[in-house]
Amino acid sequence: MVVIGIGLSGILSVMMASVNNSISPELQWQVNVLGENIVKRIIALENTTNTGCVATQAHAYKVLCDYQGLDHARLLMVFPDLADNVEDAKNIKVSVRISPFDAQGVMLISVQLSHGALGDTYFSALKTKGTCL
Numbered sequence: 001m002v003v004i005g006i007g008l009s010g011i012l013s014v015m016m017a018s019v020n021n022s023i024s025p026e027l028q029w030q031v032n033v034l035g036e037n038i039v040k041r042i043i044a045l046e047n048t049t050n051t052g053c054v055a056t057q058a059h060a061y062k063v064l065c066d067y068q069g070l071d072h073a074r075l076l077m078v079f080p081d082l083a084d085n086v087e088d089a090k091n092i093k094v095s096v097r098i099s100p101f102d103a104q105g106v107m108l109i110s111v112q113l114s115h116g117a118l119g120d121t122y123f124s125a126l127k128t129k130g131t132c133l
């Protein structure tokens with residue numbers, strides 16, 4: 001009986017340690033949905049270049065290249081409306097890279113969401129020239 005009790009307490013302590021140290025499943029889900037929505041928002045913008053985007057300091061966020069060069073920007077500053085219902089949104093940072101994929105004007109959009117406890121989550125999409133998807 002003692003052996004069973006010790007074995008059971010050992011299993012329970014391992015389970016408790018892993019549950020207490022795990023990242024919130026809700027936050028993981030929210031970051032995935034958030035990344036998807038950010039990519040959809042960026043891909044809906046007009047692509048006006050064949051050669052790639054140049055990072056600028058002033059981001060108007062009206063054309064595709066306006067997002068180029070975001071590097072660990074606070075989610076709340078760039079996408080405040082998307083951050084409304086996200087757990088711990090103040091600790092999520094966004095990075096965006098936009099680069100040429102081919103000579104016909106297709107661009108590769110890469111989005112990285114970073115959170116201290118969750119780590120980095122990556123999303124990507126291809127965007128054709130113009131406004132069509």
